[in-house]
Amino acid sequence: MAAGTASARQRIDELQAPLVNPGETDETLSLSMLQFQLKPAPRGWWLMLMLGLSGVGLLGIAVSVTLYQGIGAWGNNISVGWAFGITNFVWWIGIGHAGTLISAILLVFQQKWRNSINRFAEAMTLFAVMCAGVFPVLHVGRPWLAYWLFPYPSTMVIWPNFKSPLMWDVFAVSTYFTVSLLFWFLGLLPDLATIRDVSKSRTRRILYGIASLGWRGSARHWHDYKMAYMLLGGLATPLVLSVHTIVSFDFAVAVLPGWHATIFPPYFVAGAVFSGFAMVMTLIIPARRFMGLKHVITERHLENINKVILATGMMVAYGYLMEHFIAWYSGDQFEAFVFQDRRAGMFRYVYFLQMFCNVLVPQIFWFKKARNTIVIMWIASVLIQVGMWTERFMIVVQSLHKDFLPSSWSGYSPTWVDWSLLLGTMGFFTTAFLLFLKFVPAVALSEVKELSHELQHGGHPGAGR
Amino acid sequence: MKNFILGEFSDSEQMVTALRTLREAGETGLDAYSPYPLHGTSEAIGLPKSRVTKFALGGGLLGACTGYAMQWWMNAVDYPINVGGRPLHSAPSWVPITFELAVLFAAFAIFFGSIGLFGLPRTYHPVFEDDAFRRASINTFWISVELRDDPKRAERLLARLSELGASHVSSVADAASLPEEP
Numbered sequence: 001m002a003a004g005t006a007s008a009r010q011r012i013d014e015l016q017a018p019l020v021n022p023g024e025t026d027e028t029l030s031l032s033m034l035q036f037q038l039k040p041a042p043r044g045w046w047l048m049l050m051l052g053l054s055g056v057g058l059l060g061i062a063v064s065v066t067l068y069q070g071i072g073a074w075g076n077n078i079s080v081g082w083a084f085g086i087t088n089f090v091w092w093i094g095i096g097h098a099g100t101l102i103s104a105i106l107l108v109f110q111q112k113w114r115n116s117i118n119r120f121a122e123a124m125t126l127f128a129v130m131c132a133g134v135f136p137v138l139h140v141g142r143p144w145l146a147y148w149l150f151p152y153p154s155t156m157v158i159w160p161n162f163k164s165p166l167m168w169d170v171f172a173v174s175t176y177f178t179v180s181l182l183f184w185f186l187g188l189l190p191d192l193a194t195i196r197d198v199s200k201s202r203t204r205r206i207l208y209g210i211a212s213l214g215w216r217g218s219a220r221h222w223h224d225y226k227m228a229y230m231l232l233g234g235l236a237t238p239l240v241l242s243v244h245t246i247v248s249f250d251f252a253v254a255v256l257p258g259w260h261a262t263i264f265p266p267y268f269v270a271g272a273v274f275s276g277f278a279m280v281m282t283l284i285i286p287a288r289r290f291m292g293l294k295h296v297i298t299e300r301h302l303e304n305i306n307k308v309i310l311a312t313g314m315m316v317a318y319g320y321l322m323e324h325f326i327a328w329y330s331g332d333q334f335e336a337f338v339f340q341d342r343r344a345g346m347f348r349y350v351y352f353l354q355m356f357c358n359v360l361v362p363q364i365f366w367f368k369k370a371r372n373t374i375v376i377m378w379i380a381s382v383l384i385q386v387g388m389w390t391e392r393f394m395i396v397v398q399s400l401h402k403d404f405l406p407s408s409w410s411g412y413s414p415t416w417v418d419w420s421l422l423l424g425t426m427g428f429f430t431t432a433f434l435l436f437l438k439f440v441p442a443v444a445l446s447e448v449k450e451l452s453h454e455l456q457h458g459g460h461p462g463a464g465r
Numbered sequence: 466m467k468n469f470i471l472g473e474f475s476d477s478e479q480m481v482t483a484l485r486t487l488r489e490a491g492e493t494g495l496d497a498y499s500p501y502p503l504h505g506t507s508e509a510i511g512l513p514k515s516r517v518t519k520f521a522l523g524g525g526l527l528g529a530c531t532g533y534a535m536q537w538w539m540n541a542v543d544y545p546i547n548v549g550g551r552p553l554h555s556a557p558s559w560v561p562i563t564f565e566l567a568v569l570f571a572a573f574a575i576f577f578g579s580i581g582l583f584g585l586p587r588t589y590h591p592v593f594e595d596d597a598f599r600r601a602s603i604n605t606f607w608i609s610v611e612l613r614d615d616p617k618r619a620e621r622l623l624a625r626l627s628e629l630g631a632s633h634v635s636s637v638a639d640a641a642s643l644p645e646e647p
Binding site: 167186220222226238453 | 499602
């Protein structure tokens with residue numbers, strides 16, 4: 001009985017753990033959340049930026065080599081035609097998905113805890129999709145002709161084949177990027193106005209003034225703004241599900257054993273959310289510490305992210321289980337062979353790394369202590385991203401390297417150009433993210449102030465949840 | 466000459482109450498400003514339902530029709546592509562792009578439609594003539610009343626806003642409507 005009461009009490013405390021520390025006024029919130037943008041950048045920021053820029057340099061070299069020498073500079077061969085390029089593409093797109101999930105799906109479900117982290121996550125989406133876009137464009141072999149992918153009236157008098165999942169991908173990814181950008185910018189308008197008004201220097205006032213389009217927070221603005229923001233969130237929700245579904249169609253629509261599976265769409269979406277939340281965690285832990293944002297990105301946010309990671313991790317594990325089950329249950333010898341080769345073939349170490357990172361590691365989040373220990377969750381989040389990369393590598397490379405005919409089997413090993421492209425996009429991502437943190441209000445100020453207002457005034461049902 | 470009477474409130478509820486009182490007294494040209502959306506301001510000013518939903522629906526329908534028609538015309542009419550003997554008009558394989566274009570067009574309609582409704586981008590607005598108005602995006606709540614060449618009403622409004630609890634009141638003029646200095 002006593003134990004029951006204690007746990008009930010603990011549960012109540014848990015529900016009431018603050019999303020915004022009490023005692024904050026609108027002014028202190030605005031200034032504290034913008035301090036990083038207003039003050040000169042600390043040395044750590046410059047160091048990280050240098051690191052990111054050296055990655056961008058590496059990317060430049062690798063892209064140049066690819067353009068000069070062609071796809072032959074990569075490790076791809078005639079059985080494994082889609083190696084690192086598509087692995088990296090799917091990995092980056094997946095990372096981007098958590099941004100939309102946090103900002104759109106949690107908005108539609110009125111999960112208030114999203115408010116402090118949605119801006120980060122949306123920026124992460126944009127940069128991750130940019131990184132993803134590099135790979136298919138380079139992979140077409142002649143990137144200067146990549147515009148052929150779009151249906152435009154050409155002198156060749158032909159049109160793209162819309163029955164191809166690769167065309168669906170072109171439309172899905174470009175729509176996804178555009179809608180994410182519009183959603184992000186619309187959410188940013190009021191905050192750009194705030195930073196314009198807080199800034200002391202004339203240059204900043206002019207630049208942020210232009211960026212904010214002259215926003216003045218009028219009731220007439222807010223009236224349409226709320227509706228527009230909610231609708232864009234509502235649209236982005238099915239969009240994000242459709243994008244990774246379509247990415248999975250690139251594989252599932254083909255007849256290759258290991259790819260041709262009906263579980264692919266939900267399994268890919270779950271994997272995308274899983275890796276994306278892990279990326280949010282990896283980025284937000286240092287950001288909240290070094291930018292002084294612990295009062296708005298609280299332990300409660302981190303714990304909720306960990307719970308989402310655990311849940312989506314279980315979905316991914318279910319996907320793995322189902323793949324193996326169907327390989328056996330279908331009685332298809334080619335299918336069964338591919339999955340046996342995953343466990344015992346030349347890529348088995350990658351496969352066991354994948355299982356360790358994606359299935360075992362998230363299980364620690366059953367324990368509250370793990371969900372509340374910064375070091376543990378940060379390491380776990382990095383491992384999960386490694387795991388999700390290896391998953392895509394296994395799907396792409398392992399399935400391709402041994403298909404129906406043993407005479408066409410081959411091995412695969414990446415070249416330095418492959419590794420440099422992967423590392424290079426990470427450098428680009430780091431650079432873009434650091435510039436974002438420095439120049440753009442990185443926390444949705446108006447939303448956090450609104451939340452704080454609701455919490456203080458008791459507000460509406462569901463406030464503070 | 467176009468003028469704006471401004472009143473600043475430190476408390477949001479006081480501002481909304483003042484706004485409602487002014488509207489009930491028959492004042493026109495009212496607007497309110499806040500750092501975040503406030504409950505009750507739209508009703509207090511009496512704004513009609515947002516038109517953004519209609520833009521969204523229009524954009525979405527247009528996008529879906531465009532997407533489907535484009536694929537049909539390009540792949541079944543203008544340049545028929547036979548893929549494995551499947552029908553030229555193959556609706557299932559056109560679903561993804563139809564959906565994507567519906568979302569894309571709806572998003573464009575929502576974004577550009579609402580930017581248009583905001584009356585943005587604009588480089589100047591008279592309310593910014595009062596330097597204290599900067600606080601409107603940080604932590605205070607403002608009411609503005611637009612009026613033309615009516616010094617009596619201006620005085621009355623200034624007094625009324627103070628009465629209703631405004632901690633700071635001012636009158637600003639549209640710089641464009643001021644006579645040019647010689």
